Amino acid sequence: xxxxxxxxxxxxxxxxxxxxxxxxxxxxxxxxxxxxxxxxxxxxxxxxxxxxxxxxxxxxxxxxxxxxxxxxxxxxxxxxxxxxxxxxxxxxxxxxxxxxxxxxxxxxxxxxxxxxxxxxxxxxxxxxxxxxxxxxxxxxxxxxxxxxxxxxxxxxxxxxxxxxxxxxxxxxxxxxxxxxxxxxxxxxxxxxxxxxxxxxxxxxxxxxxxxxxxxxxxxxxxxxxxxxxxxxxxxxxxxxxxxxxxxxxxxxxxxxxxxxxxxxxxxxxxxxxxxxxxxxxxxxxxxxxxxxxxxxxxxxxxxxxxxxxxxxxxxxxxxxxxxxxxxxxxxxxxxxxxxxxxxxxxxxxxxxxxxxxxxxxxxxxxxxxxxxxxxxxxxxxxxxxxxxxxxxxxxxxxx
Numbered sequence: 001x002x003x004x005x006x007x008x009x010x011x012x013x014x015x016x017x018x019x020x021x022x023x024x025x026x027x028x029x030x031x032x033x034x035x036x037x038x039x040x041x042x043x044x045x046x047x048x049x050x051x052x053x054x055x056x057x058x059x060x061x062x063x064x065x066x067x068x069x070x071x072x073x074x075x076x077x078x079x080x081x082x083x084x085x086x087x088x089x090x091x092x093x094x095x096x097x098x099x100x101x102x103x104x105x106x107x108x109x110x111x112x113x114x115x116x117x118x119x120x121x122x123x124x125x126x127x128x129x130x131x132x133x134x135x136x137x138x139x140x141x142x143x144x145x146x147x148x149x150x151x152x153x154x155x156x157x158x159x160x161x162x163x164x165x166x167x168x169x170x171x172x173x174x175x176x177x178x179x180x181x182x183x184x185x186x187x188x189x190x191x192x193x194x195x196x197x198x199x200x201x202x203x204x205x206x207x208x209x210x211x212x213x214x215x216x217x218x219x220x221x222x223x224x225x226x227x228x229x230x231x232x233x234x235x236x237x238x239x240x241x242x243x244x245x246x247x248x249x250x251x252x253x254x255x256x257x258x259x260x261x262x263x264x265x266x267x268x269x270x271x272x273x274x275x276x277x278x279x280x281x282x283x284x285x286x287x288x289x290x291x292x293x294x295x296x297x298x299x300x301x302x303x304x305x306x307x308x309x310x311x312x313x314x315x316x317x318x319x320x321x322x323x324x325x326x327x328x329x330x331x332x333x334x335x336x337x338x339x340x341x342x343x344x345x346x347x348x349x350x351x352x353x354x355x356x357x358x359x360x361x362x363x364x365x366x367x368x369x370x371x372x373x374x375x376x377x378x379x380x381x382x383x384x385x386x387x388x389x390x391x392x393x394x395x396x397x398x399x
Contacts, residue, residue, distance in 0.1 A: 095184030226386030
């Protein structure tokens with residue numbers, strides 16, 4: 001190492017040759033020619049000064065000049081062709097990783113996971129922190145990290161390069177991912193709407209075969225909506241399952257694409273209901289002691305919707321939020337199939353003055369509770385037992 005008259009350290013010709021040899025050896029010290037190895041080791045140790053805390057000014061400048069030489073020898077970084085193919089396949093598959101070819105699926109899943117750092121609101125615990133720390137690292141990466149000296153690898157770029165790639169990807173994803181997420185949600189809603197259309201046709205055929213009645217599993221339905229997969233006389237989901245069991249509709253058409261845990265494979269000829277509550281995608285109009293006849297119902301009366309969040313909370317013993325939307329589509333709303341076969345998208349669970357998640361008796365109790373709260377500052381709680389029935393012309397969809 002030498003210094004110029006103004007005390008600006010720079011590389012001697014021998015040190016420059018040692019640095020070039022170290023770069024050609026992919027920073028593997030043992031691969032450097034013996035004659036240059038001692039100088040290459042000195043160069044590598046100087047690079048560590050940049051992240052090792054305070055150091056003499058001339059040594060820090062010298063290390064920076066070394067890195068400048070490395071940067072000049074580095075080739076531009078590009079997205080790996082396999083990652084580009086995976087991104088293209090992911091978009092073509094409607095943003096559903098399970099539909100991406102198996103050879104590209106792991107990379108597509110990694111792209112989806114990276115995008116979720118930007119798209120999810122609020123972000124899951126830890127992920128928002130990770131994104132914040134990543135951007136912070138990018139903003140503070142004015143000085144590159146030391147180059148590791150170890151076993152041979154196929155990589156020729158430094159940690160600073162990795163941070164630059166991460167910044168490029170995160171910035172690109174922050175711009176692209178909202179459009180991807182919106183496209184995925186749109187695709188799932190369209191697929192769900194297609195299922196509702198299939199169910200509407202199945203309900204019409206069933207009504208023609210059974211004197212205009214809605215599907216029921218047994219003639220003596222007990223009116224329970226909280227039990228699933230136990231007793232078809234006490235399970236409202238078993239009433240809807242009749243469409244699949246009697247071959248009026250496939251089990252897939254009774255499955256929402258936006259609900260990942262939904263049961264999509266059931267031997268409909270051997271069972272009369274879904275196996276458990278978590279397998280059910282859609283909530284169906286709760287029946288009374290006798291089947292409902294469609295011609296006695298209002299044309300706009302809801303018959304089917306995305307699954308109810310109220311039932312899920314009631315079964316778990318949690319506090320119920322009557323205005324909560326279905327979890328099928330990220331809480332953004334729910335599709336509702338009406339008696340006349342039309343489909344509407346509701347951003348709230350209210351259809352005019354009727355809450356589709358609650359029976360009339362509970363809706364009345366809520367009105368009383370609000371009045372009591374206004375008068376006394378206190379409110380008496382109430383619970384859902386699981387055998388509440390709708391009043392005449394009352395919308396109540398479950399489970």
